[in-house]
Amino acid sequence: MALTVKQLVNRHGAFVSAVTALIVGAALIVLRFLEFLIGLLATVGQGQPYGFPIIQVLLLAVPFAAGYFVSLWIVAPIAEELRLPHVVTRAILATGVASTVVFIVFAILNVIGAVSFDGYLFGQSFPTVRFDGIPSALGNALLTGVTVFVSNLPLGVLAGVLLWIWRKDHPPRHPLSGLIDEV
Numbered sequence: 001m002a003l004t005v006k007q008l009v010n011r012h013g014a015f016v017s018a019v020t021a022l023i024v025g026a027a028l029i030v031l032r033f034l035e036f037l038i039g040l041l042a043t044v045g046q047g048q049p050y051g052f053p054i055i056q057v058l059l060l061a062v063p064f065a066a067g068y069f070v071s072l073w074i075v076a077p078i079a080e081e082l083r084l085p086h087v088v089t090r091a092i093l094a095t096g097v098a099s100t101v102v103f104i105v106f107a108i109l110n111v112i113g114a115v116s117f118d119g120y121l122f123g124q125s126f127p128t129v130r131f132d133g134i135p136s137a138l139g140n141a142l143l144t145g146v147t148v149f150v151s152n153l154p155l156g157v158l159a160g161v162l163l164w165i166w167r168k169d170h171p172p173r174h175p176l177s178g179l180i181d182e183v
Contacts, residue, residue: 014073016163016166016167016172017069017072017073017077017163018069018073020068020069020072020159020162020163021065021066021068021069021072022065023159024064024065024068024098024155024156024159025061025062025064025065025068026061027155027159028057028060028061028064028065028152028155029057029058029061031155032057032060032061033052033057036052036053059105059106059109060102060148063098063101063102063104063105064098064099064101064102064148064152065098066098066101067094067097067098067099067100067101067102068094068095068097068098068156068159070097070101071090071093071094071097071098072090072094072160072163075093075094075097075180076090076093076094076180077090078090078091078160078163078164078167079167079172080164080167080168080171080172082164084161084164087160087161087164088157088160088161090160090180091156091157091159091160091161092153092156092157093180094156094160095149095152095153095155095156095157096149098148098152098156099145099146099148099149099152100145102144102145102148103141103142103144103145103148106140106141106144106145107137107138107141107142109141110137110138110140110141111134111137111138113133113137114132114133114134114136114137115133115134
């Protein structure tokens with residue numbers, strides 16, 4: 001059965017999935033900030049520059065939270081009638097979808113950064129465009145995506161299990177189903 005965009009958007013359970021994804025995104029930001037503070041302890045007195053890389057953290061946390069939300073809402077929602085192994089599997093899937101979104105964002109940004117011009121863009125009539133760095137840019141994005149998946153897998157599974165426990169205590173009025181359930 002082919003689903004329309006309207007049917008996908010009108011699925012139930014978006015609010016709870018969004019709250020869970022926002023909590024996961026906030027946890028990622030807090031974890032990266034704590035990692036930054038711990039790293040500062042190693043560089044105190046060495047003259048290293050201080051500054052929290054908020055843009056890099058947001059480029060990681062926002063796509064991850066968005067992918068986690070889409071997975072919990074549309075792809076594989078976690079319902080109260082599921083058993084724990086299914087919940088863990090769906091949480092792993094949500095973490096994988098979120099890491100894939102992070103990979104796509106970093107691939108786009110890295111490819112844009114890898115394309116360079118040989119000479120000045122407006123200084124020459126026809127500057128040569130160089131695409132030499134694209135394979136390594138895609139490799140770095142893939143490495144980032146895999147690292148994000150492995151490092152955030154415990155957080156994703158914990159959030160999925162906590163969502164399942166919350167849904168058992170507060171069952172939704174409408175049954176939840178995702179794309180994975182309609183096969």
